[in-house]
Amino acid sequence: MGVAFSPLESPGPAERLFDTAFQATLPRQSFPDDGQVIKVQTTDGADIDISGDAFDFVRSIRVYHIQYRQHENRDGDCNRSDSTRLGSYGVQGDYRWTRSNVGQVPAASDLSIPNGCGSYFYRSVFVDWRDHAGNYGSEEVRY
Structure with a gap:
């Protein structure tokens, strides 16, 4: 997806609180239970040639x-909003987003649009x- 991870020294609770409160433009970081910090860095694709059939996965x-x-x-009109996007990898591991729609989401997803125009909201990463x-x-994560 165009990212790589590098461990950093874990900041203390006060520093993390300060960063959260006053430096909202910084990227969010996860802090695993062992205290190790993970830094997210963007990449431009694979470091090796992955164009062969062995890398089709x-x-x-x-x-x-x-x-x-x-x-x-109130007027009885059905309002629908679909902002679904599809992310995929290219020949050399380059990652891209394209427009998609719920009709293209695989059946394995928990997405289940009701018949008619019942009130329905669904947001996830599948x-x-x-x-x-x-x-x-x-795998699917609703949020």
């Missing part, structure tokens, strides 16, 4: 950022892939 990874809502307004043996896998 990398290009099979698809990331759906699903943002869908619908509701009926990732699916095929491993080196061709087996299908997926």
